[in-house]
Amino acid sequence: MSRDIDVLVLGGAGVDTIVYVPELPLPYADSYMIDSGIRTRAGQTGDFVVLGLAALGLRVHHLDLLGDDPEGDLVRALHREKGIALTAIPQPAGTKRAVNLVGPDGRRLSLYDTSRGHADDRLPEATVRALAEASRHVHVAITPPCAEALPLLRESGATLSTDLHDWDGENPYHEPFAHAADVVFLSAAALADPERTMRRIADRGRAEVVVATAGAKGAYVLADDELTHVPAATPPALVVDSNGAGDAFAAAFLYAWLNRETPARSAQYGTIAGAHACTIPATDTTAIRLDELLRLTATP
Incomplete structure (x- = not known):
């Protein structure tokens, strides 16, 4: 079977309004x-993962529901500008959007508009199957309606990853994603015991690797029943915004993992990309490029 796509990114297309508070x-x-201005730009979790992967030279494709609205036009324009293939399924309820409040230290608070979707939304099975079968790997955002596509994705033979973001370890919504993926990312921010949650994901699902990002504390990698701590990378400039750091981490990790690096080494790639993302304002969509990532990973 020909797999002309390195990574298919499913879901997570949308628009954010950035407000520095x-x-x-x-x-x-x-x-x-707000003297710094209030700006609306394309880019939610799936957009940032696909941008990060494309900047690292991987062949990528993005699939999601998009509305015929100004927000959808922004998402389409971003993909055209970056040369990224996009399959947009019409969404009558409109394109996903959020408001991100960003503090002076780079922390954010996100307000998600859940009205831009319906419980019975579905991605067309034939489209999902065809794109997945043409892909080496599929990264699945936890945005609706991606959960319903997980069985089809598993049948495709592609490896899967997902990002559970700030999961508390209990919300049942996240469990189908956690248990279907070969690589699971999540933030340690809401976890009382990150290792316990990571091991539960590995025990109950099919994950070969579970990665918990911990901001300035780096990341924890569970692989082959061994937990490894990977220190945080030093940001190359002043930290201004944490928006997109987790997506940058996931993209760089997947680049390394798909190129047969070890999970711990892949996480090192991720920490460097995540630190770089924290120095980029959320109003920008610039991802770390491959030459810069390789230079920094080669530095002792």
Whole structure:
């Protein structure tokens, strides 16, 4: 079978409105003056993963539901500008959108508009099957309606990854993703015991690798029943925004893993890409390029 796509990214296409606020949590006030401006741009989790993978030279394709609306036009324009293949299935409810409040230290608070979708939304089975069978690997966002596509993806023979983001380890919505993927990413931010959650994912699902990112503490990698800590990389410039850091980590990890690096070495790639992303304002969609990533991973 010919697999002309290195990575198919399923879901996670949308638009964010970025607001830089004086502090988080934001105290109540009648109004705030935002001197840095308020900007709406294309780019949610799936968009940032596919941008990161493309910047590293992988052949990528993005599949999701998009509305016939200004937000959808922004997503389409971003993919055209970056030369990334996009299959957009019409979404009558509109394109996914969110508002991200970003504090001075780069932390963010995201407000997701859940009205841009319906419980019975589905991606066309024939489209999912054809693209998955043409792909070496599929990265699945946890946005609706990707869970319903997981059985088809498993049948395709492609390896799967997913990012559970700030899962608390209990919410049942995330479990189908956690148990279907070969590589599982998640944030340690909401976990009382990250190792316990990571081992539960590995025990109950099919994951070969589970990776918990921990911000300035680096990342923890569970592979072959062994937990390894990978230190955080030093950001190459001032940290301004954590938006997209996890997506950058996942893209760089997958680049290395698909090129047969070890899980721990792949996580090192991820920490470097994630640190780079923290120095890029959320209003920008610039991903680390392969030459820079390889230079930094080669530096002792």
